[in-house]
Amino acid sequence: MPTEPTLLRYMTRFRCIAERCEDTCCSGLKVPVSEPQWARMRAAVAGSPEESERLHQCITPNPGGASAEHAFLQMRPDGHCPLLDTERLCSLQRRHGDAVLPDICATFPRVVTRWGERLEVSGTLACPEVARLCLLEEDALEPVFTPVESSNVPRPETARHIPVDVEDAYAFHAETVREALLRLLHRREYPLASRLAMLGHLAHGLDGFYFRGTEAFRGEARAAAEAQLSEVLQRFESPDVLEAVHRDFTGLALPGxxxxxxxxxxxxxxxxxxxxxxxxxxxxxxxxxxxxxxxxxxxxxxxxxxxxxxxxxxxxxxxxxxxxxxxxxxxxxxxxxxxxxxxxxxxxxxxxxxxxxxxxxxxxxxxxxxxxxxxxxxxxxxxxxxxxxxxxxxxxxxxxxxxxxxxxxxxxxxxxxxxxxxxxxxxxxxxxx
Ligand code: SF4
Structure with missing residues (x-):
């Protein structure tokens, strides 16, 4: 398995289109602000009483909230952020740069996951430009193993971390299982509906021993459980098995x-x-x-x-x-x-x-x-x-x-x-x- 960071190809092409965007990143969202971020924001605007007052007006404390959700940016009734300027760009970012932004604003629309030590970068389709790049290009979902530039992964320290720990079999085998699911999804000779049915049958095959909190891989049972996992994944590589699932599934007629x-x-x-x-x-x-x-x-x-x-x-x-x-x-x-x-x-x-x-x-x-x-x-x-x-x-x-x-x-x-x-x-x- 490659250890380089992985970007999906559509994210290597992503550039924010700013004022040409049909949406704005934060409209309709809840933006949490951590304690240290709030301190940075206050310090940045301290020189301007007007800006400082504006910032204080749009921050709502989160009573009893954890440090990571110390407060929220209160959106306007129309769903937009009160810090947007007349060109619908972030006034805070324009005047003080990225460093002062809350994490979610600085990283959106990137979704960064750290599997063990390896970073993986995808995006959220909540951004119209990401949606365009992801849906409209045939090769959009190819994984690209590349050194990650900082513009692709702002604030890597905030990436979601999934420890790949041998004691947690569900996470430990997750990448292998995901590869099998992706291979099934790539069997485009079958309609997507049949491929979803195949994913369902594969999941059902693993259901008895591979789930969150499973004990089936503990101690001496590990080797047998891993062999069973591998046998189920192999079974769903077989053209006969896939054809049988497709045939049975297309025979189903259910009212919609x-x-x-x-x-x-x-x-x-x-x-x-x-x-x-x-x-x-x-x-x-x-x-x-x-x-x-x-x-x-x-x-x-x-x-x-x-x-x-x-x-x-x-x-x-x-x-x-x-x-x-x-x-x-x-x-x-x-x-x-x-x-x-x-x-x-x-x-x-x-x-x-x-x-x-x-x-x-x-x-x-x-x-x-x-x-x-x-x-x-x-x-x-x-x-x-x-x-x-x-x-x-x-x-x-x-x-x-x-x-x-x-x-x-x-x-x-x-x-x-x-x-x-x-x-x-x-x-x-x-x-x-
Ligand atoms: S939603 Fe996407 S394209 Fe639009 S302003 Fe935000 S990051 Fe840029």
């Missing part, structure tokens, strides 16, 4: 109405949480285009039929392009969100299938995509419009839904203990969507 109902309530709940104008406009447009009237539960089966028909049209017109968005997103998720954050691999795969389903509904419901689906044939212009709609959809969902505590709690509640045949069944339900 309940999934449409769930995803539409997620969008409504996030709108109600006041997620800003861009997200609300998208969510409202998606719901309306699928036939939901405001304030009514809507006809779920009719919305499902609209969704299914539109998805068929979209694939007929822009097959390869649409699949690239979702393939890149799924691979990006495996890099960006380490599966060991979930209590089991099955719970993680369930979360992935759930997010893919939500994104499919949001993309197909995007009003511009609905129009594009009526076109008799694809054109360069329609592909460009589709790209724009996809970037907008994936970015806004990443920013306002995917990491939201209530969405994460919903996913956790739906998958329950995240183990066994029941959890596998739930993966398959959402993968068919």
């Amino acid at each position: 109405g309940p999934c449409v109902g769930l995803f539409s309530s997620v969008l409504r709940a996030r709108m109600a949480a006041g997620r800003g104008e861009r997200f609300s406009t998208l969510a409202r447009g998606v719901l309306e285009s699928l036939g939901f009237q405001e304030g009514t539960p809507g006809d779920l089966d009719a919305a499902w039929r609209t969704y299914a028909e539109r998805w068929r049209q979209l694939e007929a017109l822009h097959d390869a392009r649409v699949h690239q968005y979702f393939d890149n997103h799924a691979a990006h998720s495996l890099w960006r969100n380490p599966f060991i954050d979930a209590p089991s691999l099955l719970a993680y795969v369930f979360g992935l299938a759930l997010r893919v389903g939500l994104l499919r509904l949001a993309l197909v419901g995007h009003p511009r995509v609905a129009e594009l689906c009526q076109a008799p044939s694809p054109t360069a212009e329609s592909r460009e419009q589709l790209d724009r709609a996809a970037v907008e959809t994936f970015q806004l969902v990443a920013k306002h839904v995917e990491q939201a505590p209530d969405f994460l709690a919903l996913a956790e509640g739906l998958v329950g203990p995240g183990r066994g045949a029941e959890a596998l069944g739930k993966v398959l339900v959402f993968a068919t969507f």
Whole structure:
């Protein structure tokens, strides 16, 4: 395994587009400020009573909070940071440089993880430029082993550290398991839905002995458990096994109405949480285009039929392009969100299938995509419009839904203990969507 730092190729291409950006990094987010950062910020503005007063006005102390979350930057009612200037750039950064910024502002949109001693750099699709680079380039997800420049990894000391400790078998074997998951995702001769089913079956194969807190690798049992791990991973390299999963999975016919109902309530709940104008406009447009009237539960089966028909049209017109968005997103998720954050691999795969389903509904419901689906044939212009709609959809969902505590709690509640045949069944339900 290489020991050099790993960057995903899209992050080697990333440059902030600043005033040309359709969003701002911090809009709608909660920005924690640690005690030492707050001291640095105060010192930087001390020479200007006006600036100092402005800074104090937008800081809210976090009573009883840990030192890392000593206070928060209080966003304006429109969701934007009060420290933005008239050109929507950070006035603090402009006057005093990066060193004075809170960690989250200095590192966004980079996501840096230290696996043992090795750094890995991905990005968050909550940044529109990252979303563009990640979704629209075929080679975006290639790992690049390279010396990391400081511009790529600001504040490496704040990277999330995952100790790769032999006593913690779940983390210790995580990179090997992730490589196997990525290999499955690259089997593009199968539809993504079948590949999600394969991930689910692989996770189910590991479920009895490989999960957070497992004791199966302790002491003398280690060698047998490692052999079993390796046997399951090998099994999912076999073309016969993959073909069998694909065949059985494509024979499943499940009603999509309940999934449409769930995803539409997620969008409504996030709108109600006041997620800003861009997200609300998208969510409202998606719901309306699928036939939901405001304030009514809507006809779920009719919305499902609209969704299914539109998805068929979209694939007929822009097959390869649409699949690239979702393939890149799924691979990006495996890099960006380490599966060991979930209590089991099955719970993680369930979360992935759930997010893919939500994104499919949001993309197909995007009003511009609905129009594009009526076109008799694809054109360069329609592909460009589709790209724009996809970037907008994936970015806004990443920013306002995917990491939201209530969405994460919903996913956790739906998958329950995240183990066994029941959890596998739930993966398959959402993968068919
Ligand atoms: S969201 Fe991304 S591109 Fe936009 S201003 Fe922030 S870092 Fe730059």
